[in-house]
Amino acid sequence: MTDGPWLRLDPRMLLVHPIDELRKYVVPLAATAIFGATQGGGPFVAVVAILAPLVLGVVRYLTTSYRVAEGRVELRRGLLNRQRLSAPIDRVRTVDIAAPVIHRMVGLTTLTIGTGGVGGDSDELKLDGLTAAQGQDLRRVLLAERSPTPEDAVDVAPPVAQYEPGWLRFAPFTSAGIAILGGLLGAGAQLLNEVDIQVDVVAEDLAGEATTAVLAAVVGIGVLVLVLTVIGYLVTNWRFTLRRQADTWHVSRGLLTTRETSIDVDRLAGVSVAEPPGLRLARGARLTAIVTGLGGAQRGSQVLVPPAPDDVVRRAGAAVLGSDLPLMAPLTSHGPAAVRRRWVRALGPAAALAAVPVGLVVAGAPVWVLAVPAVVLGVAVALAFDRTRSLGHARVDGHVVTRSGSLLRSRDALADAHVIGWTFQDTWFQRRAGLTTLAATTAGGRGKVEALDIPQSRAVAVAAEVTPALVAQFTA
């Protein structure tokens, strides 16, 4: 590695910074413009308010510099509170190149380096303001890629997965859709509360023309949620592609902010296929990467495939893992004791909850109150059934594979080489049923891949298959 000199970011950031700063100060600025003038603060206040962000932008530009030297990437920034960040290049796990709208207009990008540190935002190695070409070059250096040769230009690998307009149908089934719906319902309830509508009055009115109004409102909310989720999906995932180039996986996507994430193949410990019920109904799924050294804070950069057709996701997952078995092979079920636990754990709390309205009816409440326990128990049965069906594990082709959950169902596959330990967790109830929760710990993602309520002997067998020498010394 040749030692580079200290470099400034691109001078065009002098344009971007003030616009960014102005955007942040728009409200206080407007306030000063209006009140500053009328309250006799004079033009002085207004001038300061407008100049401050501009000066801040210039200061930021002048005090920020970076270099690649002695096998490290270093960043200096700050005027009064000087900060010097540095990371060894061989610890770089991912490189994320993003171009927000203003950056794009002047041809710049922001490059974020993921090193797996657990520090907060201020410790992030972020180079805000490189030209697109500089960004690509720096990424190549950081991820130790080969320099592009003329043949490479011809031989660009076809993408493993690529955005298609049809994928928009999955937008309403993403968690964003549920969040938006929840937000709207919450706002609606708040509004009803505010106008203090008496429930029984509404109930009487329902017979009349109010029915149409309520129906219209419901349909309106539905359409609004639909439109918002589709727009959200488009903005995030427009022109998504997943492709491999040499020893790096590249994910690029985005309509306004284009974002390109690059993940070193050696750091890719495994993948998770998330299949929440909505997506499953639409025959879709989502793929994320378990990246060594990337913790919770940088989760956003781990997406491999956004909500997309199931078979596309599985094919992409197979390409990433180098084998289609981990995501395709049938799973071993966890047996009758695990099934019993799913039912008890779903029905127990539901029964307790349902007992209250039943008691009320016995005490003289109207019979329609019984609808509440019926719904609660129905949901519990559905949940128990689905959680039972999800439960399973396998050990195929050098991967530990587990699946569990219903609303957050996911199938995780972790490569043997990335297992850095084992955890066996069991309560007294689990021990009595001969079950345990086995977790293969890893240095990436949530830190572990979990097999819920797996029979104890299977748990030890799986662990012993993956790391024979490690486990054998502790078995009896």
Add this chain to the structure above:
Amino acid sequence: MTELRDPVHQVSPKARTLWRLQCAISGGVVVIGLVVAAVAWRECDARWWVVLAAALLAAAYTVVVPQWRYLVHRWEITETAVYTQRGWWARERRIAPMSRVQTVDLAQGPLDRLFGLATLTVTTASAAGALQVEGLDHDLALQLSERLTRSAEAAGGDAT
């Protein structure tokens, strides 16, 4: 060959006394709070029964839980791995290979110091949690932490 055995070593018997003290303190705080409330709030006739029930529960907790924890808490360090077991109602066994050990940490709270005990924490690169042995004799914990640091260095690798 299909069952994990317990780790070989138990923690110091003094840990059981320490845990009893801790349980008694937290139980006592709750009971005293209830007594104060019972004295202040005279409307409810059954209030002393509630206090009595709480006191009995606290006593049972102090007798049962530390003993149970003492029976569960065990540890073992071999040439190639660290194996710990902790908890009481919920038991947790953790195995980590020596080559994946990142840091070894020795901690001693004020009560630990009173009893000459220490807690040994061994972290790996996983965010899912560290291996922890509570209630070790301080001198032994010191020895272990030195031994672990040396072994982890010898095992090499960047621990991820």
